[in-house]
Amino acid sequence: MRAADLSFAPADFLRLTETAGLTGNWAWVFASDRQTWSPGLHRLLGLDPLQVPPSYALLVDLVHPDDRLHLASAADLMQGYALPEREVRVVRPDGTLRLLTMRTELHMSPEGRPLAAAGLVLDVTDSAALLRLRRADLRRQSAWFAAARMLFVPVGLDGRFRFPPETARFAGRPIEEINADPFADVVPWERAAFRDSIARRDVGGVFQAAPLIHHRNRDPERYRVLSVPVRDERGCLVERNGLVYPAALAVPVAVAGLRAGLEQAVEGHHLRAARALLDWSMTNLAEASGLSLSTVRRLEENAEGQGARSRHKAIAALRQAGIRFVLLDDGEVAVARA
Structure with a gap:
């Protein structure tokens, strides 16, 4: 399996491989210099996400010196130049060596100006682990079919x-x-x-x-x-x-990939309605979900991205307290208390 193959893999399988520490992804918006790494990329590289901020330059530095020519530099990316998928060796801070395939894509403006770059990283050091995950995923889908x-x-x-x-x-x-x-x-x-x-x-x-x-x-x-x-x-x-x-x-x-998509349809007014049913303040929701008060406020103002992990944490806390989010036939979400 290569990084390119993962572009066509179900999101549910991608989450499975990331949780196992086999994949990760990164993004870099040039104008704001905002860089993000998925938790899986930190795990894959052996780095602490609380101590090491995302940095494409750091990613390149971790690549074995003999393989760095196979990756575009930070300056290359900002000028709109990225090399095709490459297989490189990465040396983790603890000295262990991993073999990774790295795929980079550029996002350009209509005028051809580079706006951002994003990448997918796959650990192919142990290809057997990937095969085991894929087989487990197929067995799970077969069980759904056999049951219903x-x-x-x-x-x-x-x-x-x-x-x-x-x-x-x-x-x-x-x-x-x-x-x-x-x-x-x-x-x-x-x-x-x-x-x-x-x-x-x-x-x-x-x-x-x-x-x-x-x-x-x-x-x-x-x-x-x-x-x-x-x-x-x-x-x-x-x-x-x-x-x-x-x-x-x-x-x-409740299929994991399906649940994630349904929870992303929950908006700020749904969260406020859920709090009202529980007679909770934003502080109550923050404490129950382990989120900061400012994060809860951003969620309720729809200022957080639809795919933000914080949304799923807030929903999990509300569900634990007895709230149900129900999908109606017209695709709208209703909020009820069990």
Whole structure:
């Protein structure tokens, strides 16, 4: 597996590999000189995020001297020049050597002026660990399907669907055909309307539908399709995570990638409503979630990015106190107290 392969991996798998310390990412906005590193990058490099601030220059310095020519310098990036994906050795502060693949992308203005750079880093020192994680992820998805005919379907920013292998056995046609035309199993009299609803959806919003699907050798059955956008910590859209399950199931299983996208739909007014139901002040929420008061205030003012970890911490604290965030059929979020 290479860093380029991760560009097409589901966000849920990326989070799994980052938690295991195998991947990380970074970003640098040139005008403000704002640099960010994911927690996974700090772990991968053996650095303490509380002690070491993000710095592309530091990242280059950690690369083995013989491999530094394979990376663009900080000055190169600011001038709009980045080398393709490279495999380099990195020497951690404790002296251990890791083999990494690093992929860098530049973001340019319409006039061709470099605005920012971002990178994805993958530890390939132990490729067997990556393979074990991928197999565990596939086993988990197979268990969802076996238990309730529930399919977790990521959709890339290019609009391409990535149905799991179980879909082919259930639908009775090759997975390549299903990914190429995911609408073919919708009954003919609903197919055009369903396809149009997908095309008209708000790319940054939650989408729901309930098409009638006719798989081979099975009677037509109503399925529920739930699709949510997933953003990274910088607020950039990563992909859409979808769940397809029989409409007879009242509530879908809480899939990690899906839960993350749904929680990102919770806005400031939802948090204020939740506090009101609990008769909490912002200070109460800050103490319960382990966040600062200023962070809670930014969340309630929608000043924090949609993918900010602080949002998930606040929601977890509210859930622990008995608050439920319920997705309605029109994609809006309702707040209730259990």
